[in-house]
Amino acid sequence: MAERFKTPVELLEEWARVQGDQIYLRQPRQRQLHDYSWSQVHQMAHRLAGALHKLGFERGDKIAILSKNCAEWFITDLALMVGGFISIPIYPTANVDTIGYVLEHSGAKGIFLGKLDDGPEQEPAIPAGTLRLGMGYEGITTQYQWHQLLEMAEPVETRYPDADEVMTIIYTSGSTGNPKGAVMTFGAFSWAADRLTQHLGGTPKDRVISYLPLAHITERAYIFGSSIAGGCTVYFVESLDTFVEDVQVANPDFFLSVPRLWTLFQKNIIAKVGESKLNLLLNIPVVNVLIARKIRKQLGLNNARILGCGSAPVSPSLLNWYRRLGMNITEAWGMTENGAYATLNYPFRADKIGTVGAPGVDCEVKLGDDHELLFKSPGLFREYYRQPEASAEAFDQQGFFRTGDLAEIDDDGYVTITGRVKDNFKTAKGKFVAPVPLERKLAQESRIELLCVIGSGQPYPVALVQLSEAARSESRTEVEIALRSLSRQVSGTMESHSTLGGILIVDEPWTVENDVLTPTLKIKRHVLEKRYGPLIGHMRDDMVVWEDQLAKAAKAS
Template sequence: MSTPTVSAPEGVLTALDATRLARVGRTRRPARRSAVIERAEPLDVQVDPAQSVTDLLVQVATESPGLPLLARPVGDGWEELGAAEVVRRVRALAAGLAASGVAPGDRVALLSRTRLEWTLADYAIWWAGAVTVPVYETSSAEQAAWIVSDSGCTAAIVEQPRHRDLLASVASETPELDPQRVWVIDDGGFGALEALGADASLAVGEAELERRRSAVTGADLATIIYTSGTTGRPKGCQLTHANFVVLSRNAVSAIPEVFAAGGSTLLFLPLAHVFARFIQVLCLAGRTTLAHTPDSKDLTRDLASFRPTYVLAVPRVFEKVYASAEQKAIEGGKGKVFAKAAAVAEAYSRAQDDAVVGGRGPGLALRVQHALFDRLVYAKLRAALGGRATYAVSGGGPLGERLGHFFKGVGLTVLQGYGLTETTAPTTVNRPGRVKVASVGRPLPGCSIRIDTDGEVLVKGPHVCTGYWHNPAADAEAFDADGWFRTGDLGSLDEDGFLSITGRKKEIIVTAGGKNVAPAVLEDRLRAHPLVSQALVVGDARPYVACLITLDADVLPGWLRARGMPVLDVAAAAKDAGVRAVLQEAVDQANAAVSRAEGIKRFAVLEDDFTEANGLLTPSLKLRRRQVVAAHADAVEELYSSRS
């Protein structure tokens, strides 16, 4: 029996492909390759290969012109923008781009925080037939120069004058970027574009603008997103309109409880990242309202006033929410109450999971305790998110099982998913009513997962990128002879088709004794402790496993006060015997999840955190392992020096 594939011309499945997949939409072991496990899911929604993202926008505006697609903060509330108004603004901006000389296929850099104008600019670039190249607003001059020059951007929309100055500082390295075509949002950039579009001597006309827009098909390039670059220079990942349209429409079909019309979300993740970018298009496909908040300092206020029906975050956000709630409870003298409430929430969630597979579910005593803590604790946590959200979507890294059960028990089911820039974000995701907290869910419709003989996760489907921008060597390395994309992640599929990720192939540590260690298992558990900000496990070619730990500077003072300990700064706390004793307990708990040979034997507490600013985290908050080890080489060596 041959292995089914999920591929077709222009990234869209044929009806025959869908029929074949419908017959094999289950986990199986191919007869000829017994060491390979595979799961394929048929498409729920067949998509016209010619459809682009702007076609979705036009369709919504035609059918429901008043439907609120976007919302922006005004005073203490929010102003909604109907679909017709969104189209009007996007068309005006697109006219300005065209009048300025931006041609179909040109690359336009977009450098800004997450805000309404980011989304409008993105749609306008597509409407003009061009290609968006996002740049993180925190990027250094060197990083921005590489992205703009490698992609050949001829124009740019930036948020602030400092961003314009940053691009100007690397002008010699970006010869294709016209300095006259750099528009600053906070300096009247949108008005300038609209004025260009209205200039009679420059205007391209409605007919020409529509010709440009409608000429774009699903197979055309929509964006070049540069990977975070944990190692080496970032590569430009080519994503088409079909990648976004097919995946978003099928995600809405697969999870209507979350993404259907009437829903809303507040986006605070960077839109330069593929996860937030996909959600931007998903809101179009699902006809849900999208709002933005550019500053994390305003997040709590904006969540309370906007009241989204679902939230999106990376695991670190959920870790910080838990740690903050726990710390506030401790400082208020209610630490024991919170600890008991957390234990009940986790137990309640696990009992619910047990009921799904035929178990008894939560017993009477547990239900009574859960109801009590719902009034005392859980309702307050839900209120902090606006009070309406019952689902959250987590991506960009693994969420610890304990935290997953905690939030589910609180009443916020975290639907953990898995994907990469190269897969337009999600390939798998847990669904409401069928959540396995320790997994990253089942493949979305149209997606296929294969576990190779060495445990690597391979992916195929209409959501997979067409390759890397002008980088055939990277293409050859990333795709096998049958067109499967090599993710570099290690994982497993269970009998129900749920995927679990165990680590990165290149991050596996092999000790001097030959023991293979997946660092993520230990690191995830350590980061769940309120005192721990970051953790990085080391031990490659060393006699045992060790770890570098950083402290959470925000939590530390309150944590110390609540225990009657002197308030110390991070540098002093890193050496404090009491703090180290608590961290040793956290290490012991993490070690309980692995074998004795894989456990952490020694750890160092660093005085400086790993941050994006010091180059030790990517913009998506992933560890730059090589850079961390290099920056703290002395601390690593000390971990393996003879003990005094």
């Protein structure tokens, strides 16, 4: 008989009984912490579920959540589970088209609206017939506000969901087109949350901070999931301006971030101290320990026993840089489709930096055709909502999920991601180029903040580069010399068909708003290919070109 794992509904019941007076959620508002105990969260979730039933929602109805992370997000999520509804999380930065698509595709009958930066711009995406429910924040006009909902009905009685009931439909971040809705059952999510918490050794004494989008599986599993499975305290961030201060207040035991933010922290540290001075201090015995401790304290991470990084490839040089500060960052790999618990380098092994770790408990990996990574665990999603063909294609005959990632597995079972099946492109030479190995080598250069290698149908692959802030203050000549040398060096390590035509330095920063980055800060390669592909055909012999030079050349011709 298969082992059964407690669902978040059962765990909420249990923690309210065992440590009801203990603080569960800590929400900063106007620089004051507003606390919610386990008993209060239990009561509010059950009252909210009662209100939804009174408003005419029925078990199995789909209800969306559009909000930045906050205590009310957790409470709403739990209320939907308690009431038997299916949650549809939407990224708080999503544009009108994406919000409209997800609401229409999922068939959501209601939407909870919370903390938003662009509420008025997003409001037109919500269909007239969708009931709007407020979470206590200003932004989008709602029919019912948070305090009204909490006073509308008696708390519902607790009913424990079955393992095969659908808990949520999580829409992928859409790096290659419209997002797909991964259907996640209570059994799959509960397994992932339990295994993850056991693997990381989570306890009720732990403190975590929630700031990465809860609409993404990583935050939902690693932070919400581990908090409900492990009974720990969760802090939130009030705003981007207060981020560092909020992390310092939280003083987390476990801190999860993405490569872009770890890079930003690094740049801020170097800007404050100076690179040469920092290197000098870190090479002096005793002093290096004091300096490293001071930096960790300023980041609010002096007591963090686990530091995590995921959601996109990270440079090994960045992880090794943090090791000098006594910060061992665990790289992990997971997907929406496998509940985010898949492979991780924990317990941390320095000799495995560059890998995404080994499979977690009850997780299986193997290589399929052309080195595609295949994955299997009890945490796999059921199907893609309303996409039977895509669902059927997603699994092999043994039930392994076709991840779409290219990988290598070493003798110890540690996995290295080498690219995406769909990212590989064919140049004019008729041979396929894998861009990720090129990007990994180029990413070692500190002048580069973001990069993407494109070149479908072109004579050579070309690296599109967004410069770091420090590099933007250098002269163009200095930057060109450094990047041309880098391009030659990297090309020298590649087969002839994968050598670079050169580097194109782009003008406009890549953001979520201009549709180059997904809400989880992954680069949309197809968007850049479409935008820059027609401009790079002349690039060869490790040229370094600035985008404004291309614009001038186009005008002249």
